[in-house]
Structure formats: C-alpha cells, structure tokens
Amino acid sequence: MEAIEVTDLRKSYGDTRAVDGVTFTVRSGETFGIIGRNGAGKTTTVECLIGLRRADAGTVRVLGEDPARRRRALAHRLGVQLQDSSLPERITVAEALRMFGSFYRDGSGWRGVMERWGLRPLAGKAFGDLSGGQRQRLMLALALVGNPEMVVLDELTTGLDPIARRETWRLVHDLKTAGTTVVLVSHYFDEIEALCDRVAVFARGRVAAAGTTGELVARTGTASLEEAYLALEGTDR
Amino acid sequence: MKAFTALAAAELRLLSRDPASLFFMVAFPLMLLVLKRGDSGAVPGYLAMIAAIGGMGALPGLLASYRERKVLKRLATTPISPVLLLGAQLVAQVAAGLAGSALLVVVTIAVFGARAPGDVLMLTTAFLLCSVMVCTLGFVIAAVVRTARGASLIGMLVMFPMIFLSGAAVPRRALPGSLRQIGDFLPLTPAVEALGDAWSGTAALFPLLILAGIIVAATATGAALFRWE
Known part of the structure; x- marks a missing residue:
C-alpha cells in the first residue's frame, strides 16, 4: 500500500517556481528520505503533504486523503516536526x-x-x-x-551536536521498527544512509532521481550516496 | 472543546508566569489606589486601564511572537485550528484582567471602606465588554504590524496615550480642553464611561452598544488583515 502518492505537483510563489512537477511515492511503513539544496522545493513539497499549502497543480494523496481538502482529518493520523518551529x-x-x-x-x-x-x-x-x-x-x-500512522520530519538534526544527532537517530530507528511511515527531509548523507529505505534527490523543484542508496549509486556509476547526489544535482540542469 | 479548554488554561498559566503582566494587571493598579488614598472615584478608570494593559500592552507582542517563532504554524499542523489559539489568548487576557479587577474592587471596599459598586452585574458586563474590546484592538495591531518587537512597541504607543486621554488613568476633567476632545474619539472612553456609570449605579446601555460595535468592527478588520506567517 502507498502511504504517499504525489503526481506532477506544482507550486509557484510569484515568478518563482518552487516546485515544478514533483512525482514520487512512499510505501506504507517505509522510511523515505528527501535530500537537496536549499530552494530545491523540499519544504514546499512537505507543506503540501501536510495541508499547510495548496498546490497550484498536480495531485497529492497522503494516507488516502487529499491534504488540501481534508487537512483536519489527516492531522489526526499524521505527526509533524517543522523546520525551526517553537513553543x-x-x-x-x-x-x-x-x-x-x-x-x-x-x-x-x-x-x-x-x-x-x-x-x-x-x-x-x-x-x-x-x-x-x-x-x-x-x-x-x-x-x-x-x-x-506517519510522521514528517523536516531537518530533524540541523544544528544538533554529534551526540544529540546519534540519539535522535536512535529515536527515529525505534519509530521505523514500530512500523510508522517516516518522511525525513535532511541535508546530511550519513543520516539518510543510516535511516532511510529509499531517498528522493530534489533539484530545482523536481525529483532528479529516487531509489535506494544502492540504486542511486549504481545508476550514476559512483561510489557513495554523496557522489551520486552530486552527479544527479549536476545532470538536471 | 477539550482542546480549547486546554489551550486557554495553558495561556492563563503562561500569563501568570509573566512578571510584567502580573505587575501591571495586579500590583500597579493597587499602588495607584494607595497613592490616591483609596479614592473609589478613580477605580472604574483603573479597571479599564487593567484591561487595556493586557489587551493592547501585552497581547499584540505575544501574538506576533507566536507568529514569528512559528508557534502558530506548528499548531496549524495539528487537528485544531490556530484560530482557537487566538480565542484562548482572549479568554486568558479577560480572565487575568477580571482577577486583577476583582482584587482591586475588594481592596477598595475592604481596606479603604468605599461603598460597594451600585450595579455589580452591569459593572461585570461593562468590564467584560471593555476587556474583549481592547483585545480585538490588540488583534488588529498584531495583524497590521509584522514583527513581535514592532507589534509590542505599537501596542504600547497606542495604549499609553489612550489610557491618559480616555479618562482611565486620570479623570478627563483634569485635562486641557483640546486633549479632552481627542478622548471623545477613543474607543476606551465609552468603556471608562460604562464602568463609571455601573459603579455609581446609573448604568446606561448606550456606551455598552458602542463597545459591542467596536468589537465587531475590530474583529472583522483583524480577521481580514491577519497573516498566519
């Protein structure tokens, strides 16, 4: 079963195309990574997933619901950790x-x-x-x-010291073991490799590639996720 | 309802931990009363002042900081609507103002031997309307001014002249003519009148209607202009 299905998602702010045709799926129980530079469209995509923003075009299904129409019903089944929010x-x-x-x-x-x-x-x-x-x-x-049933974590460990990072990884690993679907937005390759079953590389508002670390490395003929990422980031101009 | 009660209780608890709010809504009016040697004629104005300090002095900065620090955005990802938080803020400010006011009235009667207010029900009604009214003005300020520092500053800049010119802090008859005329156009003036009338037992409906009208207008303006982020 698919926990998330995003098809040709588009969102612009004025003249800026933040998300320009994003397509990906996340399976139920999977830990799915999203990686990419600042401005690649990661956060906008996440905000469309959790119903904070309405897409200009494309379809979004999260746990079978349309987040833009059924935000509240979905919110009961969805946990969210936002980039630099506070209390x-x-x-x-x-x-x-x-x-x-x-x-x-x-x-x-x-x-x-x-x-x-x-x-x-x-x-x-x-x-x-x-x-x-x-x-x-x-x-x-x-x-x-x-x-x-599902959690969305945006830049979970940015700004944490190494010990706190490892500690947070352990907590995410526990979630994974419990069968919770996890979407993890990150800037760190080691984090994605340690935690994620599959990863989508975002570049310029699109998904440049998605798959397991092994698949991405094989496809690009490189030796690591980091090198694969750099190769993919370069090919999608 | 469960969520709203929890939010309002949390906001009231946070308010009670804020030394500035505690001082200005509880201790400061009592100090003024002592300086006035317990003159009960000043008390209705002080009640309006307590409400204004909360609704315009504290509320705008608080709401703007919730927006700036993405507290509102975080709430928007939960099943509740962030509108509930605005409602909870209002309930907390009104409740805190009511507590400070009740204490002031009790001290005026018990310690300084003033006569009890002529119409307690009308006095309570007038206070509630006054308190909600200043909170809706604070909401408009938080809607118009984007940053927390700015909203807090503008709140103070609006609140201070208003409590002096509306007769809340000093009687209007003590003001020079031109300043007294400005007071005729300030939203806090009918509140001070309504509270004074209820205190003396000659409550009139008209000032209360004006307050209700301001509440409706300010809520509509704030709702139209407010940005969640």
Missing part, C-alpha cells in the same frame, strides 16, 4: 505534551510518550531553558503524541 518560552515540557495530546483523538498517551522519549526528567522545565537537543527531542515527541 512559548515559559511552557513546560509536561504542559506542552499534555496540551498537544488534548488536540488529538488518540492523544491520551502523552505520559507514555514523555517516558519513552526520555523527557521525564525534564517534565517541569520551561521550553526556553531547554538545550537545542532537548528542544528537538520535545518537538519530535510532540509529533508522536497523537499516536500517528
């Missing part, structure tokens, strides 16, 4: 988890989420006093508090 400075970790839990049909398990993600010792700490890694862990936990 009020003075809200505590436990308050944030409980409050977000109240938004979801299936959000009563917020205490369990707090426990599982190692946030218990930080329960009474204010968001403004958390370290970068702790904030990211909380934002990730908030994405899971509604017990979603």
Whole structure:
C-alpha cells in the first residue's frame, strides 16, 4: 500500500517556481528520505503533504486523503516536526505534551510518550531553558503524541551536536521498527544512509532521481550516496 | 472543546508566569489606589486601564511572537485550528484582567471602606465588554504590524496615550480642553464611561452598544488583515 502518492505537483510563489512537477511515492511503513539544496522545493513539497499549502497543480494523496481538502482529518493520523518551529518560552515540557495530546483523538498517551522519549526528567522545565537537543527531542515527541500512522520530519538534526544527532537517530530507528511511515527531509548523507529505505534527490523543484542508496549509486556509476547526489544535482540542469 | 479548554488554561498559566503582566494587571493598579488614598472615584478608570494593559500592552507582542517563532504554524499542523489559539489568548487576557479587577474592587471596599459598586452585574458586563474590546484592538495591531518587537512597541504607543486621554488613568476633567476632545474619539472612553456609570449605579446601555460595535468592527478588520506567517 502507498502511504504517499504525489503526481506532477506544482507550486509557484510569484515568478518563482518552487516546485515544478514533483512525482514520487512512499510505501506504507517505509522510511523515505528527501535530500537537496536549499530552494530545491523540499519544504514546499512537505507543506503540501501536510495541508499547510495548496498546490497550484498536480495531485497529492497522503494516507488516502487529499491534504488540501481534508487537512483536519489527516492531522489526526499524521505527526509533524517543522523546520525551526517553537513553543512559548515559559511552557513546560509536561504542559506542552499534555496540551498537544488534548488536540488529538488518540492523544491520551502523552505520559507514555514523555517516558519513552526520555523527557521525564525534564517534565517541569520551561521550553526556553531547554538545550537545542532537548528542544528537538520535545518537538519530535510532540509529533508522536497523537499516536500517528506517519510522521514528517523536516531537518530533524540541523544544528544538533554529534551526540544529540546519534540519539535522535536512535529515536527515529525505534519509530521505523514500530512500523510508522517516516518522511525525513535532511541535508546530511550519513543520516539518510543510516535511516532511510529509499531517498528522493530534489533539484530545482523536481525529483532528479529516487531509489535506494544502492540504486542511486549504481545508476550514476559512483561510489557513495554523496557522489551520486552530486552527479544527479549536476545532470538536471 | 477539550482542546480549547486546554489551550486557554495553558495561556492563563503562561500569563501568570509573566512578571510584567502580573505587575501591571495586579500590583500597579493597587499602588495607584494607595497613592490616591483609596479614592473609589478613580477605580472604574483603573479597571479599564487593567484591561487595556493586557489587551493592547501585552497581547499584540505575544501574538506576533507566536507568529514569528512559528508557534502558530506548528499548531496549524495539528487537528485544531490556530484560530482557537487566538480565542484562548482572549479568554486568558479577560480572565487575568477580571482577577486583577476583582482584587482591586475588594481592596477598595475592604481596606479603604468605599461603598460597594451600585450595579455589580452591569459593572461585570461593562468590564467584560471593555476587556474583549481592547483585545480585538490588540488583534488588529498584531495583524497590521509584522514583527513581535514592532507589534509590542505599537501596542504600547497606542495604549499609553489612550489610557491618559480616555479618562482611565486620570479623570478627563483634569485635562486641557483640546486633549479632552481627542478622548471623545477613543474607543476606551465609552468603556471608562460604562464602568463609571455601573459603579455609581446609573448604568446606561448606550456606551455598552458602542463597545459591542467596536468589537465587531475590530474583529472583522483583524480577521481580514491577519497573516498566519
């Protein structure tokens, strides 16, 4: 079964074509990576997937729903971690988890989420006093508090120190093991290689190629995902 | 409803942790009352001032910072509508203002021996309308000014002259004629009148209708101009 089907998605802001004919599918239970330079159309695509933006053209199906029309119904089944979003400075970790839990049909398990993600010792700490890694862990936990079938993680580990990154990887790996579909937008090749079953390379508003790391490496005749990426980025002018 | 209650409770809790809001909505009016030696004639104006400090002094900067720091955007990815957050903010500001006002009224009566307000029900109604009205003005400011710093500054720049010219902080009869005339056109002036009338037990409907009209107009303007990001 396909968790996501995107066909010929297009979105412009004024004269800028942010997304210019994106097509890809994500299978249920898969961890799917999206990689590409800034301005390649990754975030716009993600925002169309979660119903924050309406596409100019093309079709988007997420868990069988059209996100532009059925945003709210879909939001109950979807966890989202946005690039550099935040919370009020003075809200505590436990308050944030409980409050977000109240938004979801299936959000009563917020205490369990707090426990599982190692946030218990930080329960009474204010968001403004958390370290970068702790904030990211909380934002990730908030994405899971509604017990979603699928999570979308945009630049999950940007700005984290190496230890916090590895820790976050472990958490994503747990999700994967539990059968949750994961869409991971990243700038880091090692992250994509460590976590993703398949990856789409975005370049200039299109998908330059999609497949497993092995497939991309074989197709480009290169030795690593990074070299394959550079080759693909160069061929799509 | 569950989500809205949780949001409003969270916002009220956040407000109670904000030292500036606590000071200006609770301690500051009490200080003014002591300076006035408990003159109950000044109290209705102070009630309008408490509401204005919350709705115009604090609310615009808060909403704009929620937008700037992508708190609103994050909420928009959950099953709730971010409009609920605006409603929760309003409920929290009104509730905090009501608490500060109740304390001020009780102190005026219990400590300074003033007579109880003539019409408590009308006084409460007038306060609620006044408080909602200033919050909708704060909403318009957050809609027009994009940055958190800017919205906070403009909120203060609008709020301070208004509390002086509308009769909230000082009686209007103490102002020179030309300044007194400006007050005739300020939205807080009918609020001060309504609160004063209710306090003395001669409540009139007209100022309340004006407040209701301002609420409708400001809500429509804010809703038309507000940007979520």
